[in-house]
Amino acid sequence: MKKFLAVTLCFLSLFSLYGKDQIKEEDRQSLTQLLSDLTSDPDKKLNDIKVWPGENSIRVAIYPSDRVRYKYNLLPGEKNDRIYIDLLSVDADGFVLPDIEYGSFLKGIRMGIRDNSVRIVLDTSKVENYSVIEMEEPWRIVIDYYGKKEETKIYPDKKRVKDEKEKPPVVVVIDPGHGGRDPGAVVGNMYEKDVVLRLAKKIEALAPQYELLDVKLTRDGDVFLPLEERAAIANAFNGNIFISLHANAFRDKAVGGVEIYHLDNSRDDYSNRLALVENRMSDTKSLLNTILVGMTMSYYVKDSLKYASDLGPRLKRDLKPYGVRVRGYRKGALFYVLVGARMPSLLIEVGFLTNERERKLLADEKYLNTIARSILDSIDNVVRTKPEVLQK
Ligand SMILES: [Zn+2]
Known part of the structure; x- marks a missing residue:
């Protein structure tokens, strides 16, 4: 019973995690996997997050103690966009985001811990494109979000x-x-x-x-x-x-x-x-x-x-x-x-x-x-x- 409750709770929290966003088919498919991630104790820790805000772009690097499952999503807004990065089955107890200077592109960043999952939310200007790279030694994820290219200015002419x-x-x-x-x-x-x-x-x-x-x-x-x-x-x-x-x-x-x-x-x-x-x-x-x-x-x-x-x-x-x-x-x-x-x-x-x-x-x-x-x-x-x- 206890286990059933835990699973149900996880289900609910998952939906609240993704509920407001549109749930994609692939998300549904991996729900079972997610559940097993969420119900098992995380043995991986979040070691560090680094953010390099640029004038018209941002780079986020995430350093867990080991390879982790993760998801990312972009919620387009009218003027600004919101970026979610979820790290699944990761222990981030006591982890505090470093002080990050906001600029013209990055408007805000915050982190939430729910169950065994960590969500990083970034508020940004309009994102035009992004890239995701996994690097090794140590394993880490590096995500770049790029804003709209400014009007072509030949500088200097x-x-x-x-x-x-x-x-x-x-x-x-x-x-x-x-x-x-x-x-x-x-x-x-x-x-x-x-x-x-x-x-x-x-x-x-x-x-x-x-x-x-x-x-x-x-x-x-x-x-x-x-x-x-x-x-x-x-x-x-x-x-x-x-x-x-x-x-x-x-x-x-x-x-x-x-x-x-x-x-x-x-x-x-x-x-x-x-x-x-x-x-x-x-x-x-x-x-x-x-x-x-x-x-x-x-x-x-x-x-x-x-x-x-x-x-x-x-x-x-x-x-x-x-x-x-x-x-x-x-x-x-x-x-x-x-x-x-x-x-x-x-x-x-x-x-x-x-x-x-x-x-x-x-x-x-x-x-x-x-x-x-x-x-x-x-x-x-x-x-x-x-x-x-x-x-x-
Ligand atoms: Zn070389």
Whole structure:
């Protein structure tokens, strides 16, 4: 009897949980599963919730102690929307939401605990699209909601670029991959995280020579930075272009060269494998099983390709004297680090640490300077000749 009562109560609370919203058929179907979730004691804890409100978007990352079942729903309102995220069978006793600054997009956030389920509610401006990614090590959910794209504003336009006083800086966000406890590729005493940080600092040091460019780094020391924080940092900088720097490794030590990627989910086998490494995922299955809902990646692909199309041939020319080739520069792959960046974005694999010659070059200051200058020259040229890439 007691059990029956508990189940009935759960049923009722479930309906009150979903009742006001429209109950979808899939929800009905999973009700049985939900019930068993709700009646069993949760053995998973809610460890943390992080929210990065952007000007016209928001990223929410949820960190439970283990993989959990969850649901999300968007309730469109007339002027504002409401987002629900339900974590099922999770113990959140005593958990308090962090202080979050509201802005033009995020109007409010609150959390409710009911039975064994946690509901996070966000009040936002109108949501146009969203994406959901599950990440591993540790398992977590990262959800992005994107507002309506603002009207196209060419900023700066060509005339204004010529006018010294009205010149706004073009914010270039450079993301040295990995860091801290995540060394990236390691060959001998060469760590990917160190190589890309040195390169990032070269780019930063050369930047003052480019009057249009203002370079920001996502990290300037040997610190660990989760993938989901990097695009969030770039958005907080209000960046115009986001570039994540990496170095490659491959079992065939003869393989070498530079590769330039943009965010895409139509990808070949090789790009797929590389994305797994950079996404810190264990197998292809999980990459394919990661359902990206209403992915908005295509937003910036065209402009990302404009940057790539300038940088590729330029690097080809600049690195030729060193005997380093560019393997490809219009390659698409699903790199999580680029997801959610509200700007054109590229991921550059600056060379193979497993290739002895390239490993030596990547330890050479002059060589790093050459790459840094190529990258800055290229961005400078693109924003001058194709200012439409600066539209938000
Ligand atoms: Zn990497």
